[in-house]
Structure formats: C-alpha cells, structure tokens
Amino acid sequence: MTMRIFVPGDSGALAVGADAVAAAITAEAARQELAVTLVRNGSRGLYWLEPLVEVETPAGRIAFGPVAPSDVPELVAALADPSPRGEGPPRGGGGAAPFTTHPLYLGLTEEIPFLKRQTRFTFARCGVVDPLSLDDYKAAGGLKGLAAALALAPEAIVDQVTQSGLRGRGGAGFPTGIKWKTVLAAEGSRKFVVTNADEGDSGTFADRMLMEGDPLILIEGMIIAGLAVGASHGYIYSRSEYPHANDVMAKALAIAERAGLLGTDILGSGRSFSIELRIGAGAYVCGEETALLESIEGKRGQVRAKPPLPAIKGLFGAPTVINNVLSLASVPFILAEGPAAFAAVGFGRSRGTMAVQLAGNIRHGGLFETGFGITLGALVDDIGGGTATGRPVKAVQVGGPLGAYFPPALFDTPFDYEAFAARDGLIGHGGIVVFDDTVEMARQARFAMEFCAIESCGKCTPCRIGSTRGVEVVDRIIAGRDVDANAALLADLCETMKFGSLCALGGFTPYPVMSALTHFREDFGLLPPNGRMEAAE
Amino acid sequence: MSQSRHGDDRTAVEPKDLSGAQRDELSAIIARFETVEGATLPILHAIQSAFGFIPPAAAPIVAEKLNRSRAEIHGVVTFYHDFRSQPAGRHVLKLCRAEACQSMGAERVARLVEAGLGVTMGETTADGRVTLEPVYCLGLCAVAPAAMVDGRVVGRLDEAKAGALIAEVAP
Numbered sequence: 001m002t003m004r005i006f007v008p009g010d011s012g013a014l015a016v017g018a019d020a021v022a023a024a025i026t027a028e029a030a031r032q033e034l035a036v037t038l039v040r041n042g043s044r045g046l047y048w049l050e051p052l053v054e055v056e057t058p059a060g061r062i063a064f065g066p067v068a069p070s071d072v073p074e075l076v077a078a079l080a081d082p083s084p085r086g087e088g089p090p091r092g093g094g095g096a097a098p099f100t101t102h103p104l105y106l107g108l109t110e111e112i113p114f115l116k117r118q119t120r121f122t123f124a125r126c127g128v129v130d131p132l133s134l135d136d137y138k139a140a141g142g143l144k145g146l147a148a149a150l151a152l153a154p155e156a157i158v159d160q161v162t163q164s165g166l167r168g169r170g171g172a173g174f175p176t177g178i179k180w181k182t183v184l185a186a187e188g189s190r191k192f193v194v195t196n197a198d199e200g201d202s203g204t205f206a207d208r209m210l211m212e213g214d215p216l217i218l219i220e221g222m223i224i225a226g227l228a229v230g231a232s233h234g235y236i237y238s239r240s241e242y243p244h245a246n247d248v249m250a251k252a253l254a255i256a257e258r259a260g261l262l263g264t265d266i267l268g269s270g271r272s273f274s275i276e277l278r279i280g281a282g283a284y285v286c287g288e289e290t291a292l293l294e295s296i297e298g299k300r301g302q303v304r305a306k307p308p309l310p311a312i313k314g315l316f317g318a319p320t321v322i323n324n325v326l327s328l329a330s331v332p333f334i335l336a337e338g339p340a341a342f343a344a345v346g347f348g349r350s351r352g353t354m355a356v357q358l359a360g361n362i363r364h365g366g367l368f369e370t371g372f373g374i375t376l377g378a379l380v381d382d383i384g385g386g387t388a389t390g391r392p393v394k395a396v397q398v399g400g401p402l403g404a405y406f407p408p409a410l411f412d413t414p415f416d417y418e419a420f421a422a423r424d425g426l427i428g429h430g431g432i433v434v435f436d437d438t439v440e441m442a443r444q445a446r447f448a449m450e451f452c453a454i455e456s457c458g459k460c461t462p463c464r465i466g467s468t469r470g471v472e473v474v475d476r477i478i479a480g481r482d483v484d485a486n487a488a489l490l491a492d493l494c495e496t497m498k499f500g501s502l503c504a505l506g507g508f509t510p511y512p513v514m515s516a517l518t519h520f521r522e523d524f525g526l527l528p529p530n531g532r533m534e535a536a537e
Numbered sequence: 538m539s540q541s542r543h544g545d546d547r548t549a550v551e552p553k554d555l556s557g558a559q560r561d562e563l564s565a566i567i568a569r570f571e572t573v574e575g576a577t578l579p580i581l582h583a584i585q586s587a588f589g590f591i592p593p594a595a596a597p598i599v600a601e602k603l604n605r606s607r608a609e610i611h612g613v614v615t616f617y618h619d620f621r622s623q624p625a626g627r628h629v630l631k632l633c634r635a636e637a638c639q640s641m642g643a644e645r646v647a648r649l650v651e652a653g654l655g656v657t658m659g660e661t662t663a664d665g666r667v668t669l670e671p672v673y674c675l676g677l678c679a680v681a682p683a684a685m686v687d688g689r690v691v692g693r694l695d696e697a698k699a700g701a702l703i704a705e706v707a708p
C-alpha cells in the first residue's frame with residue numbers, strides 16, 4: 001500500500017522551502033523503501049506552520065510542521081515504522097502510532113484550532129485537493145454549482161446571486177447580483193466577464209492562494225457569470241508578481257479546455273465560454289477596474305471617468321462584469337448550496353464569509369475564512385496569537401495600503417463594511433497587517449503618501465502632485481519643523497486628495513495618513529488628544 | 538523618487554538598431570499575437586522575455602504592426618514598472634518594500650542587501666551581475682519579509698538568509 005503525502009506547492013510554502021522538503025521526502029522514502037505518492041496540494045493557509053506536511057491515515061489527514069529538510073529522515077522513519085500502524089492519532093484510542101510522538105506532529109489537520117474555527121465556503125477545497133485534478137475537484141463537490149446554473153435561466157442565476165447578499169470582495173463591497181443584473185439587461189453584440197486578480201494590496205494573498213490551491217473554482221465561477229449575463233468570453237487579469245499562481249491558472253485553463261468545461265459546448269450543454277489569462281506589468285492602479293480594462297486593451301493603466309459604468313460600456317466598449325477572484329469564486333457555492341446557505345452567516349448587510357488574511361508581524365499568519373462580524377481584536381489576538389516578535393501590538397492596518405491604521409483601542413470593531421466605515425476605516429480585500437510597538441507611525445504615513453506618488457496613474461493633480469507634497473510635509477514633521485503647522489497642512493492636503501481624486505488611490509490614501517495622525521499623535525511629535533503627554537502624568 | 542512613472546525620462550537611452558536576426562525574432566513574436574485582441578501587453582512581455590528588455594528600436598515596429606502611434610507604445614512601455622528600456626543584470630533580486638514586510642523588518646534587510654551588493658534600490662551592480670529592485674507585495678505577507686530572485690520566491694528573510702541571497706547572486 002502506498003502512503004499519500006502532501007507537500008504544498010503554494011508560493012508561501014515554496015518561499016519557506018517546500019520544494020526542498022518534497023525532494024527530501026522522495027529521496028528518503030526511496031532510501032527507507034517506503035512506498036509514497038507525493039501530492040503537491042495548495043496551502044491550508046496556516047502559514048506559520050509551512051511547510052506543512054500532511055499524511056493520509058485511516059483516521060484522516062495528519063499534519064507535521066513546519067518541516068525542514070533536515071527533519072525529513074526522522075519523519076519518514078516514524079511513518080515507516082510498522083508497529084501499531086493504521087491506528088491513527090493517539091487520541092482516537094488504540095495504540096499510538098510511532099509518528100504521534102514526532103516533535104512536529106500536529107494531530108489531525110482538521111482539528112487544528114485555527115482551521116477548525118473557520119467556515120470554509122470558498123476555500124473548502126484549498127489545500128485539500130490536488131489543484132490540477134479535475135477528478136479531485138468533482139469528488140469534492142466541484143461543478144455542482146455549474147450544473148445547477150446550466151439548468152436555470154439567466155435571470156434566475158442572477159436572482160440567486162442577489163438573494164445570497166454577496167458583495168464584491170475586491171474592496172468596494174458592491175452587491176454582485178445588482179452588477180450582473182445591469183450587464184444582463186445591457187444591450188451588446190458581445191459581453192465579457194473579467195476577473196480582477198490584480199491583488200496588489202499589501203497584507204492580502206487570498207486570490208493568490210486560491211488560484212494556486214483551487215484554480216478550477218474560479219473557472220467555474222466565471223462560467224456561471226457568463227451564463228448569467230450572456231457573455232461567452234472572459235479574461236483573468238493577474239499580476240506579474242504572481243508567477244506561480246499564473247502558471248497554475250494557465251495549466252488549469254488547459255485542463256478545463258481539454259475536458260470540455262470551457263469551449264463551445266460546456267459539459268455538453270451547447271453553451272460556450274472561453275477564458276484568456278492576461279498578466280499585468282507592475283502597476284498597482286491597474287487593480288482599479290477601469291484602469292484594468294484599459295490595460296487589457298493594451299493602453300496605459302489610466303483610470304476612466306465613470307459613467308459610463310463598465311457594466312454598460314466596459315472592455316472594448318462592451319457590457320462587462322468585472323469582479324474580484326473571491327466574488328466569482330463564491331458563486332459556485334451559492335448555486336450549489338442555495339443562496340440561503342450563504343446568507344445564513346454574516347453580519348448586518350455583509351453576508352456570507354470573508355477570507356481574512358492575517359499578515360505581517362503576527363504569530364499565526366494565514367488565511368482565516370469566517371462569517372462577517374468577528375471583531376478585529378478576536379482576529380488579531382485570539383486567532384492570530386498577537387505579534388510574531390512577542391512585543392505588544394501597536395497598530396494594525398486593515399484593507400491594504402489605502403486602509404486605516406487602527407490602535408488596539410478600536411479592536412472591538414466588527415469585521416463588516418459599514419462598521420469599519422463608521423470608524424473611518426475600510427476592510428478592503430480583507431488584509432490585516434499587524435505592527436508591534438517598534439513601528440513609527442509618522443513613517444507609515446510617509447510611506448502611504450510615497451506609495452501613492454509611485455503608483456499614481458497621473459490623471460488628477462491632487463493625487464499626482466499632492467502625494468509628493470505629502471511626503472515632503474511628513475518629512476518636515478519627522479524632522480520636527482513647525483510640527484503643528486505642518487500637521488494642519490497635512491490634514492488640509494488629505495482633504496484635497498479625498499475630494500479631488502477620481503479614484504480611491506488618491507481618494508483613500510488619506511485613510512492611512514489621517515488615521516496615523518489621529519490615533520498616534522505622539523509619533524508625530526504632537527500632544528495626545530487629552531492635551532497631556534503621558535510622561536507628564 | 539526615481540520610481541515614479543512621472544518625469545522618468547527613459548527616452549534618454551540611445552536607440553540602438555536591431556540586427557537582422559533580432560528583427561526576425563521581433564516579427565515572429567508579433568505574428569504570434571495576430572489574432573489576439575488588445576495584444577500590446579502580451580507582445581511587450583514576450584519581447585522582454587526574449588530580449589531581456591524592450592529595445593527602444595522595437596517600439597516603432599510594434600507601433601506599426603499594431604496600427605498605433607510610436608508615442609502611444611512609448612507611453613505604454615514607460616507606464617508599467619516592469620518594462621525595461623535597458624537590459625537588467627544577470628540576476629534580478631526584488632525585495633518587497635510594502636507594509637506587511639515592513640512590519641517584519643524589511644527595511645533593515647533592504648539596507649543590508651544594498652550594502653552587501655554596493656548598490657541602491659533600482660540599480661545594477663557595476664559588473665552587471667545583479668539588478669536590485671523594489672517590489673510592492675508578492676502575496677507572501679504571512680511569511681514576511683519576502684523577496685524574489687529570478688522568479689524564485691523567498692520568505693521569512695532574516696540576516697542569514699539575506700546574506701545567503703547576496704552570496705548566491707554576487708559570489
């Protein structure tokens with residue numbers, strides 16, 4: 001009997017040596033004459049444990065991690081030890097298998113609290129299946145949503161998505177069903193479905209992880225979107241910074257074409273849909289939907305004025321659905337399990353699950369898919385385990401480079417679009433970046449302005465020029481020159497950017513800047529809001 | 538800020554003529570995308586992967602084939618951070634400078650690498666071995682700080698790993 005061993009091929013795992021671990025397992029298994037089938041799965045999203053090696057046992061998959069190549073000989077020896085084989089993990093009763101005493105043994109993967117506490121709708125298969133096996137995909141519930149959609153009229157598909165309450169996961173939280181309805185109703189000799197996979201926000205990696213771990217779900221979601229709005233061609237616009245994801249995605253597209261999932265006769269239904277993968281060229285602003293469309297058309301990635309909405313006049317002038325990877329990947333679940341199952345979890349107007357990404361200086365960094373409504377503090381402290389350095393948390397930036405910095409005093413904020421907006425923040429694409437008490441918040445404000453200056457598309461003056469001025473003003477504050485006057489100037493500048501910018505790059509850069517200035521006044525050499533320095537107390 | 542896409546004057550590079558073989562290669566690349574709608578970026582990516590950069594002399598040829606003006610193609614090439622108008626070093630080392638990596642000491646790593654290679658961000662070593670570039674997020678934010686060396690990803694960078702990277706690209 002051959003033993004199935006899983007070593008992720010996810011970039012996050014590769015970045016910490018997964019390939020070397022896989023090679024060591026193959027070599028060591030051969031040396032110890034253990035018959036092994038090695039599967040390169042996606043990541044489970046428990047990045048502090050990567051490379052996370054899993055082994056199939058009769059009781060379920062068991063995990064070891066983080067595994068270094070030097071751990072492998074001992075690990076393989078433990079797995080090869082035949083004594084009480086087949087008994088599974090010790091807590092399940094029976095004789096303890098020898099591998100259960102291995103120092104990296106984590107027990108049943110599904111029982112690891114970080115994973116067990118999640119609600120995985122979209123990432124249910126990620127890290128579980130072989131990403132490029134259509135059989136695995138089907139065996140784990142894949143294509144059920146598409147089968148359901150093929151039996152429905154376009155209006156009925158759109159209705160289901162609307163009823164689910166799904167809101168765009170790219171940041172703006174716009175209701176997906178309403179967007180689709182507009183495209184369905186729009187006149188056009190052709191229509192397009194575009195996936196926004198330009199995941200540029202620091203602290204986010206959910207799109208990448210899904211494209212690497214379960215690429216077929218995105219393909220299924222896009223086909224359903226095509227059926228819903230009457231489009232027969234789609235594009236995935238990904239980024240050049242994601243070579244592994246792009247490679248997996250390209251292979252998955254080829255597999256889907258060969259299997260007749262894509263093409264002129266989707267699963268024998270007579271309907272057609274094709275998908276092209278396009279790669280950006282290093283421009284953050286191309287994540288903005290209209291800049292992205294310009295980029296696919298072969299132009300500079302400059303933001304278009306709206307209206308017209310892309311839903312009416314989008315790619316090549318045709319009605320276009322443009323959605324984030326996670327929005328489209330949520331759709332197969334909705335069609336397969338019904339909109340009510342999706343809407344059953346969530347908070348207020350934020351329905352379903354959110355793939356929260358815990359990043360930066362955090363002990364348990366990774367992907368945590370959960371219903372909206374969990375508090376920021378629960379995510380950072382309970383689930384994330386506080387900082388990786390063990391120092392106190394000073395600030396967390398939520399929602400990427402355009403998101404606000406929150407101090408622990410705001411940790412009671414529920415993860416929800418409206419709740420964050422009410423506190424001058426945003427959840428964006430769900431990234432949370434944790435900083436310990438060594439961070440200097442004036443420097444973070446400076447970086448926000450600098451990033452805006454580097455990535456501005458150049459169309460509006462407040463964004464293009466204002467951001468460069470912003471860097472200079474923060475520099476003067478850091479140097480301690482006319483701090484009060486310069487802080488006031490910075491606030492003015494932020495107002496100008498907020499109201500004079502065409503898109504959220506210029507318009508939201510004030511969020512990180514002003515939140516730093518408001519919540520961390522001391523870091524700017526200003527008196528705290530109560531007017532007294534703590535030291536003076 | 539030399540990285541900004543405004544006021545960066547890459548036309549200063551002397552346009553060198555392409556050899557006959559290079560012209561043929563260029564034509565073949567463009568022909569491959571004949572049926573592709575909006576082929577400009579795919580073509581530019583293919584040119585850069587074949588030549589290592591976008592030779593200034595290639596832009597007018599691409600423009601003609603795509604029925605666009607030279608200025609438009611030049612505008613596209615200069616807009617995107619990825620496209621180079623000069624060849625890079627033999628190795629390209631990209632260090633992530635974005636927030637999640639900052640929170641784990643990316644700035645210290647960057648200074649270390651700059652000192653080790655004797656260049657600053659955006660420069661190529663005098664011997665042409667290494668180009669050091671900033672990148673803003675590699676999606677490895679949970680294993681920060683992160684880097685990419687010739688397409689290979691590296692996470693949890695610390696002093697030792699940064700040293701090993703330097704030794705690898707500039708032995």
Ligand SMILES: Cc1cc2nc3c(=O)[nH]c(=O)nc-3n(C[C@H](O)[C@H](O)[C@H](O)COP(=O)(O)O)c2cc1C
Pocket residue numbers: 167168169170171172173174176196197198199200201284285286287288289290322323324325327328503504505
């Ligand atoms: C500067 C900027 C960058 C953006 N980057 C992304 C991105 O990387 N991915 C994404 O899905 N949306 C991004 N957006 C939001 C898109 O404009 C758009 O709202 C989204 O693609 C719509 O899809 P959704 O409704 O499924 O979220 C960005 C917006 C701005 C202003």
Ligand code: SF4
Pocket residue numbers: 285303455456457458459460461463464501502503504505506507
């Ligand atoms: S705000 Fe900035 S990025 Fe957005 S359109 Fe204006 S100049 Fe371009």
Ligand code: FES
Pocket residue numbers: 201202203204633634635636637638639673674675676677678681682683
């Ligand atoms: S911020 Fe560095 S990899 Fe995301």
